[in-house]
Amino acid sequence: MTVRAILESKGRYIHTVEADARLAVAVKTLAERRIGAVLVMNGARLEGILSERDVVRVLAERGAAMLDAPVGTVMTRDVMTCRQDDTVGQIMERMTAGKFRHLPVMEQDRVVGLISIGDIVKSRLTEYEHEQQALHDYIKSA
Structure with missing residues (x-):
């Protein structure tokens, strides 16, 4: 399975903030949207x-005083990314090695989505369920 397939299933919407937004605003977005990360963007450019x-x-x-600080002073600047053609196996290795749970998906220097470890787990479970059903159907018909 590829990143493209996951994005087609889950959607491509991403939550973003600007680097000069206050950390408290970004934290509120994380809590309200029940998400684990937001991308920090300057227009169409990933910062x-x-x-x-x-x-x-x-x-x-x-x-707690840092809640008034700009997101740009707190964010991770060296962002690992992936491409739509990357496989689930490739991004699982990248996430495990880097010990992070979110990967922006880039195509031609443009953000086209965001993949989380939860998205990967869900896709793997779906694959396993389909395989299990296929085996069950095969055994039943034999």
Whole structure:
């Protein structure tokens, strides 16, 4: 299965914030949307990603006053990305090695989606269910 197939199933909508937005605004978006990360964009250009882990880390290190800081001071700037043609296996390896749970999907320097570890798990479970049903049907017809 490819990233493209996952995006076609889940949709391509992404939640974004600007680098100068206050961290409190981004945290509210994460909570209200029940998501684990937002992309930090400058127009159509990806500047970074802000994840729950980034928020927890900065609050633990610097305290609640950081909620008034701009997202750009907290976000992860060196963002690993993937492409639509990448396989689930490839991105699972990348996420495991980098110890992160979200990958922006890029095509020709443009963000076209966001894949989470939850999306991958869901796609793998769906694959396994289809395989199990096919085996069941095969055994039944034999």
